[in-house]
Amino acid sequence: MPGTSPAQLTLALYQPDIPQNAGTILRMCACLGFGAAIIEPAGFPVSDRHFRRAGMDYLDHVAIARHASFSAFDAWRRREGARLILLSTKASLAYTEFRFEAGDILLLGRESAGAPEEVHQTADARLLIPLQNSMRSLNVAVAAAMVAGEAARQIQIARLADANIAERG
Numbered sequence: 001m002p003g004t005s006p007a008q009l010t011l012a013l014y015q016p017d018i019p020q021n022a023g024t025i026l027r028m029c030a031c032l033g034f035g036a037a038i039i040e041p042a043g044f045p046v047s048d049r050h051f052r053r054a055g056m057d058y059l060d061h062v063a064i065a066r067h068a069s070f071s072a073f074d075a076w077r078r079r080e081g082a083r084l085i086l087l088s089t090k091a092s093l094a095y096t097e098f099r100f101e102a103g104d105i106l107l108l109g110r111e112s113a114g115a116p117e118e119v120h121q122t123a124d125a126r127l128l129i130p131l132q133n134s135m136r137s138l139n140v141a142v143a144a145a146m147v148a149g150e151a152a153r154q155i156q157i158a159r160l161a162d163a164n165i166a167e168r169g
């Protein structure tokens with residue numbers, strides 16, 4: 001929620017327009033303990049039956065922070081000191097080459113149009129999932145799962161390394 005600290009990892013959706021995808025991503029957030037944010041305007045209400053069907057009862061287990069605009073969202077995440085990591089088909093850095101940190105926010109663009117230039121300029125990093133030549137993009141929920149999985153893996157490894165160092169004194 002706005003005003004609370006980000007989870008180890010937060011997934012943010014920029015003006016999502018396909019309710020089934022948003023429901024799928026939020027279900028993943030519930031299952032894996034990620035924070036979730038929606039930057040309005042979304043192309044559907046939270047009562048949308050496709051959204052509810054994709055998210056099922058898992059939606060009751062995730063706190064969805066709804067931000068009225070990108071600037072409101074960005075002000076919140078700056079207050080929290082969280083990095084903004086944009087996933088984009090226009091990026092050049094492969095997500096596997098990036099060092100994720102606890103507290104990072106992974107931002108997904110709109111299904112129809114990605115994210116606008118203002119968002120690209122604001123992001124601390126822009127990451128690409130490299131695709132085969134001539135393939136345009138992945139489904140947003142698939143892209144979210146791939147990069148969140150890698151980020152969670154890295155954060156867990158870093159946590160284990162810190163614990164080992166502390167144990168050895």
Ligand SMILES: C[S@@+](CC[C@H](N)C(=O)[O-])C[C@H]1O[C@@H](n2cnc3c(N)ncnc32)[C@H](O)[C@@H]1O
Nearest residue numbers: 087088089108109111114128129137138140143
């Ligand atoms: C269907 S894609 C958007 C397609 C849009 N025409 C574009 O080129 O930005 C929806 C979102 O999924 C994510 N995405 C999909 N494929 C990706 C890729 N290969 N690398 C990084 N992000 C990707 C991005 O966040 C993107 O904004």
